Amino acid sequence: MYPRSFEYTVAKSVDEACALLAQHGDNARVLAGGQSLIPLMKLRLASPNYIIDIGNIAGLDGITEHGGELRIGALATHSAVLDHQTVRQRWPLIADAVGVIADPQVRNWGTVGGALAEADPAGDWGAVAMALNARVRCLSPRGERFIDAESLFVDAYTTKLAGDELIVEVIFPAPRQARAGAYLKLERRAGDFAVISVGVQLALSERDVCEDARIALAAAGLTPILARRANEFLTGMQLNATAIDEAAQLVAASSEPLADIRGSEPYKRSAAAELFRDALDLARKRSHGEEALAGHVR
Amino acid sequence: MSDKKRIKVTINGKEYEHDVVPRLLLVDYLRDYAGLLGTHYGCDTTSCGACTVIIDGRSAKSCTRFTVQVDGRELLTVEGLARDGELHALQQAFREEHALQCGFCTSGMLMSAYDLLSKNRQPSEAEIKRGIAGNLCRCTGYLSIVAAVRNAAQKMQSKDSPS
Numbered sequence: 001m002y003p004r005s006f007e008y009t010v011a012k013s014v015d016e017a018c019a020l021l022a023q024h025g026d027n028a029r030v031l032a033g034g035q036s037l038i039p040l041m042k043l044r045l046a047s048p049n050y051i052i053d054i055g056n057i058a059g060l061d062g063i064t065e066h067g068g069e070l071r072i073g074a075l076a077t078h079s080a081v082l083d084h085q086t087v088r089q090r091w092p093l094i095a096d097a098v099g100v101i102a103d104p105q106v107r108n109w110g111t112v113g114g115a116l117a118e119a120d121p122a123g124d125w126g127a128v129a130m131a132l133n134a135r136v137r138c139l140s141p142r143g144e145r146f147i148d149a150e151s152l153f154v155d156a157y158t159t160k161l162a163g164d165e166l167i168v169e170v171i172f173p174a175p176r177q178a179r180a181g182a183y184l185k186l187e188r189r190a191g192d193f194a195v196i197s198v199g200v201q202l203a204l205s206e207r208d209v210c211e212d213a214r215i216a217l218a219a220a221g222l223t224p225i226l227a228r229r230a231n232e233f234l235t236g237m238q239l240n241a242t243a244i245d246e247a248a249q250l251v252a253a254s255s256e257p258l259a260d261i262r263g264s265e266p267y268k269r270s271a272a273a274e275l276f277r278d279a280l281d282l283a284r285k286r287s288h289g290e291e292a293l294a295g296h297v298r
Numbered sequence: 299m300s301d302k303k304r305i306k307v308t309i310n311g312k313e314y315e316h317d318v319v320p321r322l323l324l325v326d327y328l329r330d331y332a333g334l335l336g337t338h339y340g341c342d343t344t345s346c347g348a349c350t351v352i353i354d355g356r357s358a359k360s361c362t363r364f365t366v367q368v369d370g371r372e373l374l375t376v377e378g379l380a381r382d383g384e385l386h387a388l389q390q391a392f393r394e395e396h397a398l399q400c401g402f403c404t405s406g407m408l409m410s411a412y413d414l415l416s417k418n419r420q421p422s423e424a425e426i427k428r429g430i431a432g433n434l435c436r437c438t439g440y441l442s443i444v445a446a447v448r449n450a451a452q453k454m455q456s457k458d459s460p461s
Contacts, residue, residue, distance in 0.1 A: 003321050031367075034363065034364070038364070051320065103347070103431045104414070105410065105432045
């Protein structure tokens with residue numbers, strides 16, 4: 001399969017990339033790792049006339065933690081995040097999620113910023129960013145602005161980014177409780193798009209009273225979904241069986257899955273509830289300092 | 299039509315230079331321009347991994363990469379594994395463990411296993427399975443491939459050389 005012909009330009013800086021985007025408008029697309037864009041172009045679901053390759057711009061792939069806050073550069077690959085010791089030790093929700101993104105070859109080249117900007121409904125980074133209350137730093141010819149992950153996504157494959165704006169960094173604030181997170185994906189086979197994915201980040205007291213909970217879903221609608229009602233319900237609750245049952249129902253109700261080859265709407269809703277229970281259990285164990293591994297295939 | 303771009307690339311230690319259209323996929327460049335037919339064209343949809351090569355030390359599916367993106371980079375394909383007529387430990391292990399039947403997936407499997415062993419010299423069985431999760435094999439049922447990667451890791455350990 002071959003995409004339509006296009007003009008190809010290597011951007012050497014963010015400024016240059018933004019200027020080229022401003023010049024070519026909707027006819028241009030940004031190429032970073034290309035692991036979503038190239039398949040879309042080969043299927044001719046995307047047929048840009050201009051490709052602006054930002055993959056070689058220096059300094060956009062850093063991963064740093066400072067004062068508990070984690071910053072991931074837009075060009076950091078999923079593999080780089082997965083292999084990062086700080087992420088593995090202190091950000092289990094992120095480590096779980098990148099570990100189940102596609103396969104090693106795709107993780108080696110696909111980028112965090114690219115995945116967020118692509119806004120694939122089944123993409124994991126949107127739900128990860130929402131569960132961790134992250135924001136993205138963006139640059140355009142008009143300067144810098146920050147967008148909360150919660151409000152970044154408008155529709156399938158559509159974000160709030162302007163046509164000449166680039167995500168340059170994702171900023172994850174220090175969680176109230178480090179390590180108290182988990183992310184699980186239900187997939188039919190290794191590397192497939194998710195049937196449904198659930199991320200859970202908690203802050204628990206010693207007696208398992210939930211001081212804060214953020215639950216977000218991927219592949220559960222046209223955009224990543226923050227399960228607001230479940231989050232509000234759990235805050236202040238003792239995490240007992242009744243509360244978890246109620247929260248699982250709220251998570252299922254917040255999902256808006258579409259029936260497709262991966263399952264019917266009711267199936268996906270119940271999968272969201274069950275996956276939430278498992279993710280909550282993992283996050284709770286980790287909050288108590290237990291080493292709990294998320295299964296690759298469930 | 300789009301203008302051709304001049305690209306220079308090092309493949310298995312040898313330099314190549316060609317004018318290519320931007321949409322030329324790397325898998326086609328390797329097969330049709332560089333004449334390296336070991337890299338196989340499988341699903342063409344980023345699923346099967348038969349076209350896996352190493353770009354600057356990282357495995358990649360060459361059906362999902364434009365040739366212009368690898369300008370100035372260093373590639374390793376299955377043809378670059380054997381040295382001086384001697385099979386690479388991975389190739390030898392695949393042979394010993396009968397890790398191929400039809401052989402179509404083999405070059406991609408070898409390159410994914412190469413990527414894995416270059417980062418993790420003693421992978422567990424689970425890590426091996428995760429390492430080849432981007433490669434499909436329709437013949438073997440994978441067990442012999444997993445055994446071969448384990449065997450190769452041992453060979454490379456005793457040889458103490460990653461190449």
